[in-house]
Amino acid sequence: MVNRSIDGLVMNQSDKAQQYNEIKTLIDRTLPLVEHGKGYRLGSEFWNQPFRIGNDETGLFTTLKKSEQGILPPIEHIAKPLTILKESDFRLSQPPVSHYPWHESKYLNQRLKQLDPLITELVPHRPQFSRLELVGKNPFKPDEPESEQSDKNDSKSDYIVIDDTWINKNIVNQENKENTNNPYFLSEEQEQEALADHPDVVQAPIFGPCIVFGGQTADWTGNDIENAGLIALESRLNFETKAGKRVLATFEILNIGTTSIYYDWRKLPDLNPFEMNNQKVQRFYFDTRSNVIMPGDSLKMHIVFKSNIGGIFTERWEFVTHPRLLSAASLVLTLRGVAVQEDKFKKNRILLEENYRKDLFILSRFREI
Structure with missing residues (x-):
């Protein structure tokens, strides 16, 4: 309709832009650890002080941002799974529109190869978005007549909600029988024991000083x-x-x-x-x-x-x-x-007492002779 390629659409360009921004963020975080001149304020964010409005007692103090306190935000990974890409008719194998794409720069690849150990330490686990996919399905079909729905064994009362998802009780009971020895499965008794540590009534906050x-x-x-x-x-x-x-x-x-x-x-x-x-x-x-x-x-x-x-x-x-x-x-x-008070002359005193005992012993022997 608009006579443009599929890759040139805005909905297909946002994913690449997010991916490029993540690469730039990783380079910006790790480059000060390799070379000087980049990030000259790195580690010196504590010099920023809150701005005061008024006097010490009744004035207001502004709050520093986390980045101004030296606490950098975590690196976020955002991408689309394969199903969404297929729905948007995105072709992964199609060559880029630009003749000089940014991600194919030789200098960029050299930098990424140089910073790869530091990037791996900063982000040890990189998500595989092609496999991260959760597809839900509604077990109730509103198009069916009420008579047909009432004849089915799987009525609405036979379903329970787990994590905002309707699941059949029969399936859950069958999994409970099979997973009694599973360490990740909690029985009803174990759930009661886990909840015993948490109070049923939370103390209300104290208003005032x-x-x-x-x-x-x-x-x-x-x-x-x-x-x-x-x-x-x-x-x-x-x-x-x-x-x-x-x-x-x-x-x-x-x-x-x-x-x-x-x-x-x-x-x-x-x-x-x-x-x-x-x-x-x-x-x-x-x-x-x-x-x-x-x-x-x-x-x-x-x-x-x-x-x-x-x-x-x-x-x-x-x-x-x-x-x-x-x-x-x-x-x-x-x-x-x-x-x-420490007894500094304890060793000398003990030594003098031992010498004194020896002298008394020798003197007593001479008197006996």
Whole structure:
């Protein structure tokens, strides 16, 4: 009708264009690993920072794209099976229309041969679209009269739906008898056991401010501050190491609510019942800057304890949130570190004690003589 070849139609050109784009994507991903000058920003995407609108507390932060975070999208493979190609009357053996086709370039073939090991590592499994084909068939024929359909044994009640497909129950039962020993087949008892691990009722999301502090839940109870000055939750982290050595521990805070939580750390005064003159030496190290925890995110704090002298040291920090949780009650994190003084002269002392015992033994022998 349009006096054009079948290969020149748009519906038959899209498949080739997708195939060419996949080849270009593979070359673009693997070429920076072979030569310099291509992909000079590869691996340095973390320099991109979110753009801020407004101030730190009430402003908005834009979200970086995954590609800006260094997370490249997966390579997609899209093609048509042979049945679709036959329906569109596409001739695979027909020569291309162009006199200089792109895919027959010598330079392209050399590049693909050079990058083939890296492409195989990047995409180890390449789908064979000529064999990937699923043809469905409707078991119900609406053209038949209702009397003929009622006489058949395969009524609609004899069919079940599996993955949006109508399948005869008799066929399923026959396959169940044959596949009782099949490791990929699950019996009814095995299905019940598999479903036993999943709860029947899923817990509803918590609306409003709510966090998990040291495994304990702290939610918003209103704008009142009747519990100000009281300690609602207190978590403890214990450290033990030798003097001069450092030890690391992790403390996690989860935001399970639907509101952003702004927080700040405030150090509580040390308890000194004996009025001793303690030196102000820092022994616990962690990030005490103000920040925000978005809904669904978690704050993982890495706390380091190190002391050059032996002893037991304690620090108490209050986790101040905005909005205030538990009617402004305090959330306290207690850090307790034990530094054991190493006995550096233990070997020398043992050697002196052995020599002393030997001298006593020799002296006692002389006295006996």
